[in-house]
Amino acid sequence: MISRIQLIDTHAHLxxxxxxxxxxxxxxxxQSKGIQWIVEIGESPESWEKAKQFAEDSHSDLKTSFHTDWGSQALRTQLQKPLAFWTCGFHPHYAQRMDQFDFGIMTKFAFSPLCVAIGEIGLDFVKSTASREDQISLFRKCLEVAAELNKPVVIHCREAQADTLRILKSFFGGMGRKDICPGVIHCFSGDLGFAEGCMDLGFYLGVDGPLTYPSAKNLREVLSKAPENKIVLETDAPYLPPQGYRGKRNESSYLILIAEALANLYGKSLDEIARITTQNALKLFRLHEYNK
Ligand SMILES: [Zn+2]
Ligand SMILES: [Zn+2]
Structure with missing residues (x-):
């Protein structure tokens, strides 16, 4: 049975x-839990072809071609699987490799029609072994690709709030284009100042499994001050499983648990939270043409 709830897993590594x-x-x-769309993250040049193919395969199931009514509600409810899109990114973990890399290849890949964003890109001052300088120049380079193609960005930020915000401001501050969202801070985990700075620039905040952890008081505190029209849901599967699955592989069907936790936090119904966050995600990735 198809659930009437419609959710988008905005960040997965399936x-x-x-x-x-x-x-x-x-x-x-x-699909059985109402996840109708998945955004597959291509995090390194090696992963782009696979992610692109993954998205294309999900669309070819529809047996229709681009610019017809593929992805329409009627067609989609006949599908057994979610419809996938993909993003073209260069994670800060790989920053030391950027010197030998031809960014023209990235532009070419990202130009493909099912590529909805550039990401994940950003700064990771916890896990990455690459120097901060290398990470920052890779981040800037990727933001330039996004600007060239006019695509939103999926930002990874760990323990690098000040630098991330400074760089995002230099690219998106004063853009004066409030109609178009610049992107999402995926797996948001910062303080209120960072959240507000990013939202001021038009960014969405991506919310994952940690929202369900009993210890995540600070995260809940910060998110409770963010308006729900700035939130999108993501699993980051196979990483960051929600409470109840910790230590195991995460998967997209668990998105419903994150949606429930968010509904609790905002004192809203699950239906309402699903509707709002799905609308946000459609806007973020400019997918309205796929949701007729
Ligand atoms: Zn990440
Ligand atoms: Zn990720």
């Missing part, structure tokens, strides 16, 4: 080898 054995079943479970 091409990860951890899903090689049962990817199809994972997608079917997601």
């Amino acid at each position: 091409c990860d080898p951890q899903f090689d054995e049962d990817r199809s079943a994972v997608l079917e479970r997601a």
Whole structure:
């Protein structure tokens, strides 16, 4: 049975080898929980072709071609699996490799029609072994690609709030284009000042499994002050499983648990939160043409 709830997993890594054995079943479970769209994250040049193919395969199931009514509600409810899009990114973990890299290749990949954003890109001062300087120049380079193609960006930021905000301001501050959202701070985990700075620039905040952790008081405190029209839901599967699945592989069907936690936080119904966050995600990735 198709759930009437419609959700978008705005950030997943389902091409990860951890899903090689049962990817199809994972997608079917997601669909059964109301996840109708998935944004697959291409995080490194090696992953782009796979992510692109993953998105294309989901669309070819519709047996219609681009610019017809593929993705229409009527067609989609006949599908057993969510419709996938992908993003073209260069994670800060790989920043030391940028010197030998031809960014023209990135532009070419990202130009493909199902690529909805540039990301994930950003700064990671916790886990990345690359120097801060390398990370910052890679981040800037990727933002330039996004600007050239006029695509939104998916930002990864860990323990790098000040630098991230400074760089985002230099690119998007005073853009004067409030109609178009510049992107999302994925897996948001910062303080209120960072949240407000990003939202001022027009960014959405991506909310994941940690919202469900009993210890995540600060995160809930910050998010409770953010308006719900600035929030999108994401699993980051196979990483960051919600409470109840910690230590296990995460998957897109668990998005519903994050939606429930957010509904609790805002004192709204699950239906209402699903409707609002799905609208936000459609806006973020400019997918309205796929949701007729
Ligand atoms: Zn990330
Ligand atoms: Zn990710």
